[in-house]
Amino acid sequence: MSNLKVLPILEADAGDGAVPCCAPLSREPLGVEDSERIAVMFKALGDPVRLRLFSLIASHEGGEACVCDIQDVGVSQPTVSHHLKKLRDAGLVTSERRGTWVYYKVAPPVVAALAGVLDLSS
16 A cells, blocks of 8 residues: 555636646656655556556546446456546546446546646647
């Protein structure tokens, strides 16, 4: 278990939404706190099973998938649940229980913010 605290990659702004935590890497170096925030997400995506689950959710119709539709990734159901929890804890996906099933959805603002950090065109 990691000793890194999960930190949001988005910060609240005065308007209606959130803004990325930090500038693109090509503009300025990351500080300690920002690097911890982003490392949690990359660590979550650094596992092949988690990356595949994330891809299955993102590419599912409507960007939302029932766990019953994405659990066939070559590992046991408890392992799938473990990996989905890691993605959720990293802030990459959200979940909602509906009856006996849990539905997962990619968190687009977080993914966009993560992509913005890697944008080298700035």
